[in-house]
Amino acid sequence: EAGVVQSPRYKIIEKKQPVAFWCNPISGHNTLYWYLQNLGQGPELLIRYENEEAVDDSQLPKDRFSAERLKGVDSTLKIQPAELGDSAVYLCASSRRAGEQFFGPGTRLTVL
Amino acid sequence: AQTVTQSQPEMSVQEAETVTLSCTYDTSESDYYLFWYKQPPSRQMILVIRQEAYKQQNATENRFSVNFQKAAKSFSLKISDSQLGDAAMYFCAYRSNFGGTSYGKLTFGQGTILTVHP
Numbered sequence: 537e538a539g540v541v542q543s544p545r546y547k548i549i550e551k552k553q554p555v556a557f558w559c560n561p562i563s564g565h566n567t568l569y570w571y572l573q574n575l576g577q578g579p580e581l582l583i584r585y586e587n588e589e590a591v592d593d594s595q596l597p598k599d600r601f602s603a604e605r606l607k608g609v610d611s612t613l614k615i616q617p618a619e620l621g622d623s624a625v626y627l628c629a630s631s632r633r634a635g636e637q638f639f640g641p642g643t644r645l646t647v648l
Numbered sequence: 649a650q651t652v653t654q655s656q657p658e659m660s661v662q663e664a665e666t667v668t669l670s671c672t673y674d675t676s677e678s679d680y681y682l683f684w685y686k687q688p689p690s691r692q693m694i695l696v697i698r699q700e701a702y703k704q705q706n707a708t709e710n711r712f713s714v715n716f717q718k719a720a721k722s723f724s725l726k727i728s729d730s731q732l733g734d735a736a737m738y739f740c741a742y743r744s745n746f747g748g749t750s751y752g753k754l755t756f757g758q759g760t761i762l763t764v765h766p
Contacts, residue, residue, distance in 0.1 A: 642692075
């Protein structure tokens with residue numbers, strides 16, 4: 537069984553530029569999560585999808601962050617414009633509804 | 649809101665020895681799960697062990713076991729016969745079993761860096 541796939545693994549951009557992260561969950565997993573992990577800290581949930589529906593986006597900074605999960609499979613997380621404080625690791629995870637969450641390798645974003 | 653606290657930023661252990669990582673949490677709920685995740689430098693978060701709050705018996709997975717004290721809201725991880733491959737950041741996490749928008753959400757502690765000396 538293939539795991540959660542994320543791309544890119546690393547991204548370096550200048551502040552005020554846009555950036556997008558992509559996640560492909562494990563086949564059959566209807567729940568998808570995006571987490572933000574700052575250096576030396578635990579991940580924090582940004583948004584959770586049940587199929588195509590964002591059921592918990594209370595921690596997503598909606599002024600600059602957006603996410604979509606078209607067709608209830610792949611998901612994209614976007615930041616526009618990026619700020620220096622957005623430098624972090626962005627983790628994607630998937631599960632069957634409220635089952636064990638499987639994590640991807642993450643995307644490390646550096647904003648210069 | 650639930651909180652998870654790991655008071656040990658760093659721990660070290662000699663290979664083949666035993667080490668215990670501490671975790672406390674705060675919740676008013678009675679139905680929940682607790683987890684320990686391992687995150688090596690590759691960043692891949694891996695589930696080590698889980699405990700359901702309603703189960704009194706402490707969970708065990710090979711060399712990994714937990715000491716779950718529900719009344720004290722304590723959930724420690726014991727690693728026996730430590731191996732070099734155990735070196736990683738370890739996170740304690742909480743997940744509510746109640747419905748609603750937070751259903752399925754993991755709340756993580758700050759993490760403990762474990763170093764294993766040969």
